[in-house]
Amino acid sequence: xxxxxxxxxxxxxxxxxxxxxxxxxxxxxxxxxxxxxxxxxxxxxxxxxxxxxxxxxxxxxxxxxxxxxxxxxxxxxxxxxxxxxxxxxxxxxxxxxxxxxxxxxxxxxxxxxxxxxxxxxxxxxxxxxxxxxxxxxxxxxxxxxxxxxxxxxxxxxxxxxxxxxxxxxxxxxxxxxxxxxxxxxxxxxxxxxxxxxxxxxxxxxxxxxxxxxxxxxxxxxxxxxxxxxxxxxxxxxxxxxxxxxxxxxxxxxxxxxxxxxxxxxxxxxxxxxxxxxxxxxxxx
Amino acid sequence: xxxxxxxxxxxxxxxxxxxxxxxxxxxxxxxxxxxxxxxxxxxxxxxxxxxxxxxxxxxxxxxxxxxxxxxxxxxxxxxxxxxxxxxxxxxxxxxxxxxxxxxxxxxxxxxxxxxxxxxxxxxxxxxxxxxxxxxxxxxxxxxxxxxxxxxxxxxxxxxxxxxxxxxxxxxxxxxxxxxxxxxxxxxxxxxxxxxxxxxxxxxxxxxxxxxxxxxxxxxxxxxxxxxxxxxxxxxxxxxxxxxxxxxxxxxxxxxxxxxxx
Numbered sequence: 342x343x344x345x346x347x348x349x350x351x352x353x354x355x356x357x358x359x360x361x362x363x364x365x366x367x368x369x370x371x372x373x374x375x376x377x378x379x380x381x382x383x384x385x386x387x388x389x390x391x392x393x394x395x396x397x398x399x400x401x402x403x404x405x406x407x408x409x410x411x412x413x414x415x416x417x418x419x420x421x422x423x424x425x426x427x428x429x430x431x432x433x434x435x436x437x438x439x440x441x442x443x444x445x446x447x448x449x450x451x452x453x454x455x456x457x458x459x460x461x462x463x464x465x466x467x468x469x470x471x472x473x474x475x476x477x478x479x480x481x482x483x484x485x486x487x488x489x490x491x492x493x494x495x496x497x498x499x500x501x502x503x504x505x506x507x508x509x510x511x512x513x514x515x516x517x518x519x520x521x522x523x524x525x526x527x528x529x530x531x532x533x534x535x536x537x538x539x540x541x542x543x544x545x546x547x548x549x550x551x552x553x554x555x556x557x558x559x560x561x562x563x564x565x566x567x568x569x570x571x572x573x574x575x576x577x578x579x580x581x582x583x584x585x586x587x588x589x590x591x592x593x594x595x596x597x598x599x600x601x602x603x604x605x606x607x608x609x610x611x612x613x614x615x616x617x618x619x620x621x622x623x624x625x
Numbered sequence: 626x627x628x629x630x631x632x633x634x635x636x637x638x639x640x641x642x643x644x645x646x647x648x649x650x651x652x653x654x655x656x657x658x659x660x661x662x663x664x665x666x667x668x669x670x671x672x673x674x675x676x677x678x679x680x681x682x683x684x685x686x687x688x689x690x691x692x693x694x695x696x697x698x699x700x701x702x703x704x705x706x707x708x709x710x711x712x713x714x715x716x717x718x719x720x721x722x723x724x725x726x727x728x729x730x731x732x733x734x735x736x737x738x739x740x741x742x743x744x745x746x747x748x749x750x751x752x753x754x755x756x757x758x759x760x761x762x763x764x765x766x767x768x769x770x771x772x773x774x775x776x777x778x779x780x781x782x783x784x785x786x787x788x789x790x791x792x793x794x795x796x797x798x799x800x801x802x803x804x805x806x807x808x809x810x811x812x813x814x815x816x817x818x819x820x821x822x823x824x825x826x827x828x829x830x831x832x833x834x835x836x837x838x839x840x841x842x843x844x845x846x847x848x849x850x851x852x853x854x855x856x857x858x859x860x861x862x863x864x865x866x867x868x869x870x871x872x873x874x875x876x877x878x879x880x881x882x883x884x885x886x
Binding site: 510526531 | 676679680681706707708712730731732760
């Protein structure tokens with residue numbers, strides 16, 4: 342050390358130490374607490390069934406659901422595949438459609454004013470009442486399911502991306518103009534990156550909605566045709582009073598939804614953690 | 626119009642649709658290589674003048690001429706103009722390098738082709754080691770330096786600055802004032818600098834144009850013939866005080882004139 346002065350060792354600030362310990366506790370708690378609650382719920386569920394002597398064809402014990410999950414695994418995993426195919430196809434089209442239409446809207450206020458109400462109407466009309474019509478008009482069951490899931494999923498992407506594209510800094514827009522940037526350059530270098538956090542927020546919602554859309558559409562489509570998704574399994578099991586299998590299918594759907602959400606959250610972090618306020622960890 | 630005028634503003638006026646007269650019959654010539662401050666109370670149209678010169682706003686009356694340049698069909702000169710905003714106005718999602726690269730990128734320069742010029746510009750503002758940083762990692766003063774580097778990277782003939790240092794603390798502002806002056810002396814651009822600080826305008830400029838509000842117009846044109854380079858000696862000199870006094874008086878009468886209207 343070339344420092345001419347030597348400093349006395351400073352005592353460690355007790356308040357800061359307490360803060361550090363609190364942060365450490367919070368980190369552990371974030372995983373541990375939900376885990377404990379889940380375990381308690383399952384134990385409570387089991388005890389409730391046993392104590393009240395509820396028959397298994399009304400509420401099965403958790404063990405029985407697990408058993409159904411294992412025994413019907415090959416059946417359920419196939420159905421999950423079908424549901425996931427529809428979910429992700431619909432999400433992909435929702436992304437392309439939502440971003441595409443948002444870019445179109447951003448190019449012209451007139452187009453936005455003319456067509457945005459349609460997007461709203463599609464969004465606010467419950468899919469369950471449109472779906473029967475769609476299955477009357479569309480021959481392919483797969484296409485029908487896709488359309489239903491798409492209608493539900495595309496709106497959050499469209500509305501968030503539109504908001505994002507319009508929220509690019511005004512001075513930066515002026516600067517683009519000053520340097521003679523083309524419409525395409527302004528979109529590519531300024532408006533699309535500015536819209537990214539908004540788009541990712543929309544994607545997080547749309548991911549869950551596309552799963553819900555796919556399941557609801559499967560319910561409407563009913564048991565005829567190719568129907569072999571998870572919703573079809575639930576319907577089928579309910580007709581046969583196979584309650585454990587219903588529970589197993591529901592658990593699979595919920596887990597899928599949670600995984601989709603976690604993946605979207607990770608995607609958000611991946612794209613934003615270097616620069617966006619929402620994804621930055623603070624020191625103090 | 627002088628021989629060396631880079632641009633000549635003639636009787637420009639700007640009225641907004643709500644009837645507000647932002648500018649009325651304003652004329653001035655800007656000499657090549659001069660450092661001109663536009664000083665005035667808020668709402669006097671200083672920023673509007675800057676935007677009009679940059680081609681970012683249209684005129685109601687009058688015109689802007691570029692005696693020494695070829696102009697295109699929009700009346701813009703064929704040489705580079707750069708703009709530094711009051712806020713650093715950086716792209717948050719891009720690194721310092723990418724932010725400074727932007728003006729060249731818009732003209733089609735690849736990263737490799739732009740590299741030398743970008744690094745030179747970053748070097749000028751003393752941020753060579755921060756090329757890969759993101760704006761959020763920098764202090765307010767450093768962000769402003771990036772903004773200046775981005776303005777310099779195209780080697781502009783005219784640099785327009787809209788209260789660039791107004792949001793910074795005084796120590797940082799003094800430092801940036803000095804750095805800006807060094808760069809200006811070295812490269813001999815023309816600078817038009819909008820400010821509401823009498824002291825800043827007197828320290829930096831070779832000429833102070835004082836404006837009044839409602840309607841925005843020129844009320845005083847003060848020469849500051851003190852020699853460059855200017856430094857801390859100048860900041861504490863009698864000459865400096867005199868120029869400040871003169872600008873301050875002009876500003877006061879400008880504000881009174883504005884109030885009467």
